[in-house]
Amino acid sequence: MRWTNHEQSVEIFPPKEFNFTECLRFLNRSEQEILHKIQDCVLSKLLNVNGELILVEISCSLVSIIVNLPHSNQPLLVRKRIVAYIWEWFDLDQNLADFYILAAQDKVLQNLACSYSGLRIICIPDLFEALVWAILGQQIHLAYAYTLKKHLVEEFGECLTIEGSTYWHFPSYQKIAGLDVDSLRKYTHTSKKADYIIGIAKAMMEGELTKETLLMKQNCRDFLLTYKGIGPWTAEYVMMKCLHFPSAFPISDVGLHQALKKQLGLERKPTIDETKELAVNWEGWQAYAAFYLWRSLYE
Template sequence: MILRACGPLDFGVMYDFMEHQEDCLYRTKDKKVRRAEIFDGRRVLFEVSESAEPDAVEVEILHDEGAGERMVSEYVADWFDLDYDLERFYTFARRDRRFETVTREYYGFRMLSYVNITDVLVWSIIGQQINMKFAFELKRRLVEYFGHFIEYEGKKYWIIPNAGELLTLTVEDMREMQISRRKAEYILACAEGVQNGSLSKEYLQGFDSYSRAKAHLTGVRGIGPWSANVVLMRTIKSRHAVPIGDAGLRNAFKITDGLNGKPDARYMEDIISGWGQFGAYATLYMWRVLG
């Protein structure tokens, strides 16, 4: 099936980015991305590739236990943020020289989202203040512990456990995976929130403003401003979300603004306050400045 984006989409640029990630929840090969998921207890494995049609992707279902095309198409549209009108961001970006080169180089690059709320919460905690390679390794250990996968053509396609399954873990179980005690406690707190509904995707999408959703998230133990903005940017799709304290964002400003050192919070806030509803995508493209 063919899924069209609202505005520009360059799957090749997206693929290049994904190929350099080490996320255990998808595989890249030969310009195609494969992923396994569970929808209402029904497992499915699908493949996403470039479409012959412009600004579109092609999706092929490789294994299906009854999920059906609709659930898969909705998932892929969410994952690649296909419903966002990217041309609106480019119109905004043309007014700021910081984006001149990066939007030309990565034209058609979209937000790679975390569709699963448990996935993004776990990542926002595991990824705090450690290098990305080790963070991906910790995530892999946690995912593989539960043994959910689809085997296809001799490869295992892993599926993240649900919040209820995470709650069967103890802190010591996660310590054996080399997840720190504090992060293990935070993961369990977030899993409890997903389970009781206070951190469910539907509940977070129900807030009428970015600031209220952020305040709710930062009220949960283990979720600081950076983690909250990761969740809001990449799962809830709050377009105002910007992780101001993010080290990568600070480094990007150093490059685009020709600074001798990293900018302080006030410098960044003065600029970011003008991004408004384009904050999430402005952040995404500032990260791409770093390569």
């Protein structure tokens, strides 16, 4: 990570394949989003660093990401953690040069890579948030999933009100682990999903399920699949959005199939086998292929 510390801000220097405007377009895809705000090309987000809620305001210059800390005077260690979060949120460790070389030779990705150049996977650094979001979204429309998340965060999350605006942080697994299914059900669509989420929260409370544990597993996908509520799509989604596996591929994703139908001018969505055949050319970069295809749905 390359960054510079200033009195009221930090300045982050991303890789050259980074387009903040494109990332904002993806982050702005739902009016129901509650975990960040975007106004006049400034992205505001509430972070929890060592138990303290800190509002950050993120914008971009020609060469850097500017992170203003308007309501805090944080020590260097805290600022390092803020930078680390933002670096991970925008997946800035990935070197996209090879992806763009691959995409330039692929009939599906060629135009997308040009149109959305510099777009990076918008990650979910917190494992519990990533798992809950994936479980909430199972077998329901995306807009409804956003509504459920909004209500869940407003009921169980933390917030900070500054100058009349309220900013929210996702509920902790410690908070959710102490709930029963009936208390959570109306925020999760079904009792089964409530049970799954509470089970995940308890596993994290006990320390058996952590990002560190998953990253050390020889096959973290199989390990994730041992938990109730985590199927192949959920596991691949979390590996893609939280664990930074560029080859993770939620191949059964409805949005992915819809995007492929659109890009290829098909009369029907491709089958799983047809999607596998297309993805042969994306080896090692399936996650980015999927993400760029998702992006194409938000024109």
